[in-house]
Amino acid sequence: MISLNKIIQAKRNIDGFVAKTPFGFAPKLSKIAGADIYLKKENLQITGAYKVRGAFNKIANLDDNAKKCGVVAASAGNHAQGVAISAKHFGVKAIIIMPEAAPLSKVSGTKALGAEVILKGNNFDEAYAYALEYAKDNNMSFIHPFDDELVQAGQGTIALEMLDEVSNLDYMVVPVGGGGLISGVASCAKQINPDIKIIGVSAKGAPAMFESFKDKCQHNSKSVRTIADGIAVRDASQITLSHILECVDEMVQVDDEEIANAILYLLEQQKIMVEGAGAVSVAAILEGKFEFKKSAKIGAILSGGNIDVQTLSIIIEKGLLKSHRKMIINVTLIDKPGALMALGDVLRSTGANIVKIDYDRFSTKLSYGDAKITITLETKGKEHQDTIEKALKDAGYEFTQEF
Structure with a gap:
């Protein structure tokens, strides 16, 4: 230990x-x-x-010659920012190798802290292999994210x-x-x-x-x-x-x-x-x-x-869908004036709040004269959604629900 x-x-x-x-x-x-x-x-x-803790401690322990040559790190994001800010504090050049799929927020955050970022590899391990080569070829200290x-x-x-x-x-x-x-x-x-x-x-x-x-x-x-x-x-x-x-x-x-x-x-x-x-x-x-x-x-x-x-x-x-606070339903209507308003009246009677409506009458899956309506609702839990489903069935609407 x-x-x-x-x-x-x-x-x-x-x-x-x-x-x-x-x-x-x-x-x-x-x-x-x-x-x-x-x-x-x-x-x-x-x-x-937390990664800044280990990165700072490692760079603090480098000798003056190693600090002058700079440091290299491989990271999916958090170690990168820890090395970048620590290197900046000590006035040390930092090169960070990150996987190509690293989140933009972490790439941008690392650059903002003064490090140079190179995107390489499909995952951490491929970025890590490249970083080791880069450090060796450029006589720089490698700051390992965990094996140190x-x-x-x-x-x-x-x-x-x-x-x-x-x-x-x-x-x-x-x-x-x-x-x-x-x-x-x-x-x-x-x-x-x-x-x-x-x-x-x-x-x-x-x-x-x-x-x-x-x-x-x-x-x-x-x-x-x-x-x-x-x-x-x-x-x-x-x-x-x-x-x-x-x-x-x-x-x-x-x-x-x-x-x-x-x-x-x-x-x-x-x-x-x-x-x-x-x-x-x-x-x-x-x-x-x-x-x-x-x-x-x-x-x-x-x-x-x-x-x-x-x-x-x-x-x-x-999470909103799983907790029954959002409901997405698909209803097929006859495409005529007032059809959507009548559907809206049924939903209004249940106290559901419509936040989005998509109206499609051009799908090849529809019969002539029909329209597919996708409605996103804000709801107040499973009981509320059960009430909405019952109201739609009682009004004669056929529908499917997206999860």
């Missing part, structure tokens, strides 16, 4: 630059879980994610802050991608209190570390696919796996649907915006992925908040 002295020294290095983020009690989530849940809000970090003790020690400072505020935590729930965060956090927590249970949470669409933990040997994946792009790592690291096997008590998985639900829950109920990777710890709690005593004190790390706006929009739309 990473020595506690290295983590304490990392805390000294980052103090004054990296924010000490809030670690607050979550009453609504606690009521649902039946335990005391505390949220470590790294989404409020200066770059919107100084980086891991920087991430471990999160546990120091959590235990400083709630010293009697029973569990820490930690997102897992490459394993740098949980290596540092688990190493720190277990040395301070060996009785703390460390729960790692990975995305089902990036199963390498979960499978490696389960079988106690390194596994790689053929591909990854998850909305939690911050933990979408294809191959397991032998270095971080060794720390995980030593310090982590349990690993669980959450799928994209569960991650999306957690994002929406945090946004609505906790007024917190997180990205997919940042939501996995809460998803594991909401979905009951691990067992705990009802009196337990649980610290969950929200690792980042740099969510792509388009992804957030899709999650919100799907």
